[in-house]
Every structure is written in C-alpha cells, then in structure tokens.
Amino acid sequence: MAAPAPAAAPFDANVPPPAPAAPDAAQNGGWTGSGEFGFASSRGNSHTENANAKLGLSQENELWKNNIYLNGLRSKGETSVTDADGNTVDRFSTTANRYDTGASVGYKFDPRSYIVTAARYEHDDFGANLWQGIVSVGYGYIALKNDRAELSFEVGPGYKRYQPAKSTRPELNADGTPVVDPVTGAAVSVPYTPNTEGEVVGRSLINGKYRLTENTALEDTLLIEAGSKNQYYQNDIGLSVSMTKKMALKLGYQIRYNSDTQPGTVSTDKLMTTNLVYNF
Template structure:
C-alpha cells in the first residue's frame, strides 16, 4: 500500500508553469473543548494546484494555547491529496495525513491511502465529492510509547452549498476505520465574503477516536471564528 501511494504521488507532473494555483490563508480566534479547554489563535493554509488531469491539495494547520503560562493545547496537522481524473467525474487518488496532537492521547497519528473517487453532484449551487479506498495507519500511544500499525478503510466526503454570491456553506468529512480504532473528523464551515479576496469564516470541528488511552476523552471540538484571505 505504501508503495502504491508513494508511486502515485511521485507521478505528479513536475512542470507546473501552466498549472492553475489557488489557495487560502486563515487566521482566527478559537475556543476548544474536550481534551484541551482554552482560548487561543489558530492558523491554516490550503493550496490547490491543477494541471491537465491532475489535482493536488496541500493543507497545513497549527493550534496552540496557554492558560496561566501552562500549555493547554498544541496541535499540528499536514495533509496532502493527489487526484488523477480518468473521466469527467471519476478519479483515482492517493492521500497522506500526519496529525501531532499533544492532548489527544497519541503522540502522532499518520495515514496513507489510495482509492477511487467521484464527483456525484456538480451544479452552480451544490457539489458533492466522495472518495474511498484502503490504507495504512500508524499511531503512537503518548503514555506507553507503543506504536500501533493497522490496515484501514478511508472515506473522504466534501459537500459545498453556494447560498448566495457572498455566502457559502461546506462540510468536510474524513473517516479512517481500522480493526482497533475509528478516527472521524467533521468540519462544518460558513464563509461570508467581506471584500475582494477577504472573507470571514465560522467553523465547527469535531474530532473523535473510538478507542483512546485511559484518562483521555474520545471527542474534541473546536469552534473557530476567523479571517480568510484567498489567492
């Protein structure tokens, strides 16, 4: 599985002079609840590159918080997904995710996956994209240091609703299910255009592991109000 994913990612075109680039930078205030309760700032960066039949999506995010000079939240995440379209609506994909959350009960969670996807709905108002495939996940227990490696089934779903010229609603769902643990992440966002490339965004994130180390909560939530700059 690792070789398949790495090979597909490596096949991405290196000549991107004619590629279409777009992205978003986000900075905002957040309130977290669950394994960490704090008020803090978070930052995100998302970049999309499209070239011929290829589409590459890169995501970076960071969250830090301190309470009474004691760190109460610290999380970093990196994601990458490459799609190769073989028809107007269908594609094959390879993806990777690395999550380092010091308050989740795991030092890190990483996964590689590959499979097929389809754009089930695409109109001027609604869009729905679903992808599924097998993968491989590695997790390290923050208490014992034990590393657990498992085969997983990964599901990605993205829905977007263009409410008006100035407002849009989106839902991004990720599920990584293995024999020992199922990781689920749901991000619901409402974005409102302010002026030009500047928008405001309200988002609600739920992250859950079905099995966690003793003394750790299974579910974390994050509510964020932020400014977004598109480029």
C-alpha cells in the same frame, strides 16, 4: 472611401467603470489557495490565549485534482495544579498544541472519476494519540459540480500508524501485586508510554460545498479512517461570508473522534473558530 468611425458613447459619471476581469485559475494550472488565521486573548479575572492558522492549496483541471494543507492550533490558559507541598496553585500553561498536514494527488480518468493517493500526519500533545500518520490509495467520484454546489467522494484502503498518548498504570511488586503508598494507602501509579500501533484501515472522504448567496458559502468535509484497533472520524463544517473579492470571515466547527483512548483522555475533541480568510 472608408466608413466614418462610430461615435464614442457619452461619459456618464453615474455609471461605474467596468470591473476588472476575475483571475482565471487556468492561467496557473488550476491552482487556488486560501489562508486562515484567528486569535483570542483575555486578561483580568482569567488569563487565556489561543491562536489557530490554516493554509490550503488546491488544483483542479482536466487531468488533476490535487490538494495540500497545513493546520495549527495552540492555546494557553490558567490551570490549577498541585505543587510539591500539596498546595493548589494557578499556573499559566499550554492547554492545546496541535498541528496536522496532508496532501492528495488525484488523476482523472474522465470529468467525474479519478484515482487518488493521499497522506496525512498529525501531532497532538493533548490528544488521544500523540501522533498518527496514514497513507492510502483509492477511487474518487465527483457527483456534483456547478456554479453553486459541489459534492465529491473518495474511498480506498490505507495503512496507519499511531502513538497512543502517554498515561499511567499501577506500579507492581515482584509478585504482581500493586505497590501501596504507606501513608495514604492508595495504589501507586507510574507513567508509561504505550507501544506504537499500526494497522490496515479503510479511508473515505466526503466533501461538499454549497453557495447560499453571492457572498455566503457553506462547506463540510467528513474524513473516516476505520481499522480493527482504532476508528478515527473528523468532520469540519464552515460558514464563510465574503467581505471583498479576496477577504472573508469564516465560522468553523470541528469534531474529532478516536475510539482507542488511554485513561485520562476522552474520545472526542471539539473546536470552534472564527477566522479571517484570505483567498488567492
């Protein structure tokens, strides 16, 4: 005779239903992703608009550690310019226009060590370089990875090409002396585009993440591309606070440094963002 089935547990309206199971990244090969967007606009005594967006995809499983990203930034604002009559006027014009994209493919030798090939391209209408691109190969090591913290390193050689920003230089006479404006007596400057540069560089990447609480996380990424002509450093630090399983708010701060700059441009660019993040 079969044993009687166990009695069902009594229903309690005060007990919430069990949460649905979290999506397992292993079901899609270890791929995860996130998208960010931020926008700000002001009207009145001043007129400014700025927007930034980020898209990132990453994969990590027993064999691969891959990453793809695409970022964009565009800003407009009132700037003071001098018209043809010599008058100073305010115009609403673009003040920032930058995008960058990159990818890395890492093949694991073991759970901690991997070989990585990376490529990056950036275009910046207002930066020290109009564009820059690099390809590299190197060694990666995962120093720490658990439920709360991650820390990894990559280092290796690469080759970089970049176009320095447009600038001005004194106009010269046939004998090499500067041309002088007959009215003002000042030297006359003419626009010019520097030659494209290329060099072998050393690339290193440090990536760290730390979960402060169940819904708050801190992450920091330091990229170094150092050559004999130009040294480029970029550090991105972000603090994210989860609102739901998929949505979060993120405060980010970025510092970018180029050692080789043209007259009229500075070496360091800084950017602070507050974005809405969607994780998938």
